[in-house]
Amino acid sequence: MAERGLFARLRFSRQILLLQVGVVVLLLVVGLALVAALLRNTLTDDYGQRALAIARSVAADQAVVADVAAKRAGGALQSHALAVRTRTDTSFVVITDDRGIRLAHPDPTQIGQPVSTDYRVPIGGGEVASAVEKGTLGLSVRSKTYVKTPGGRIVGEVSVGFETDDPTADFQHLLLVAGGFGGLALLLGIGASALLTRRLRRQTHGLEPHELTELLYEREAVLHGIGEGVLAVDGENRITVCNEEAGRLLGIALPVGADLSELDISPRLRTALADGAEVTNLLAVAGERVLVVNSRAVRHDDRELGTVLTLRDRTDFETxxxxxxxxxxxxxxxxxxxxxxxxxxxxxxxxxxxxxxxxxxxxxxxxxxxxxxxAGPVGETVADPYLQALLVAKTEQAVEKGVALRVSDDSWVPAATTDPIALNTVTGNLLDNALHAARMGDRRPATVEIALLAQGSELHLSVVDSGDGIPAELRETLFTEGATTKLTPGHGLGLALARQAARARGGDVWLGDPGGENSGALFVAALPGIVGGGPDGGELP
Incomplete structure (x- = not known):
């Protein structure tokens, strides 16, 4: 238990190092054991095959066959057996008759005695190869074969063997070589494990697994617990981190790993990410929402890791x-x-x-x-009180700016509107831009005219000013957030908001006439389903 506790108290990287070294050592020990077993078996078989070949050559000698058939013990047969033993460096060469009586033996005193091992297999016409047996000369690796006359009769056997010390010496030499390679492999394994452990520690910045787990829990808690949207991208603008609030505010799916340049996001957001500069309180439009965007570049050890954006909803505040x-x-x-x-x-x-x-x-x-x-600029032609109040207020603003704001004589809104916020967003932004254009234009007197006409439940409105018109370079991007002719910062959202509010109700806002030398710009809007019933509660004409 104490050793286990000591191991558990070690740093995770050291635990990994010890485990890897242990695995390498275990594999080497098991491998060397298998190699040793295979070497021993291979050497035993090799010496057995050599003994069998020698026995066959002795049994094939016609002089040996004649002496064995005549059962002549000793003499020439003994000399021949001793000569073969010396020449082949074997432990013994033993020749017997068909009843196992020794006719030649390294120990002359054993001639005429029965052999101590089984002789029935070769006498029966078979052969014994690589048998490890113990006889009068001790433990040896031996092989046996039969002696056959030209007539086909088996008259005896020849047994040749090597002492077990001979293959053992070769085995020890080969095992020593294998052990050297095993030791080198162990050193390489330990070195590779140490390098892997060092890389692991560097990749995890020295954090332990429980610390990484806590960081993961804290990250999830922070990302999904705050009320702001968080979106992080790497240096190639691929999404690395995002929370549900970011997807909700932007109104699109934000899968991790997706290329942000392929997603339908606000042009201002795309520009802020492309520049890589820090952005503070940037206003951007996403769907029907006005977002406050802050951007920060993330660096670690002088390495650019990406950009983190925080998104706050400012729609209600803007309204x-x-x-x-x-x-x-x-x-x-x-x-x-x-x-x-x-x-x-x-x-x-x-x-x-x-x-x-x-x-x-x-x-x-x-x-x-x-x-x-x-009584005001609207009289009885506009029945909606919110729209009346807006027109009165804009008329006062126009007077202060030296601009005459008129309501067209053919305007007709006989009932209250069902969505005054959307209507005021569209009308207010169009009037603000028209008043600014008229005041900054060269034509005098500066005028703005608005026409309001209800057709059933749909409201059509147009705003025309006496300004200089829309420059050609802005006509294609006029409704893109950030596009503006004003010099002071913080503008470029009005038309984008107006169009978003209109399209949210199935309508639209567009540029009817860019204006030029003879007149100012004309903006037209259509808002379906925004006008309520008539004064008597029936349908509008």
């Missing part, structure tokens, strides 16, 4: 800001009217106090006619 601007404009207009009417009331009070009754009545009549004729 509230535009509504607040409309309310503020309307309030400023009402405040100006309040001062004007206060001055008129003071004048009327002074006339009455001075006793000029007839002049007071005439002045009051004049004021009444003025109010009746100046």
């Amino acid at each position: 509230l800001t535009r509504e607040l601007d409309s309310v503020r404009s309307l309030t400023d207009g009402l405040r100006a009217q309040r001062h004007e009417y206060r001055n008129r009331l003071h004048t009327l009070s002074g006339l009455l106090q001075l006793g000029h009754r007839d002049e007071a009545v005439e002045y009051l009549q004049t004021l009444t006619d003025s109010v009746a004729s100046g």
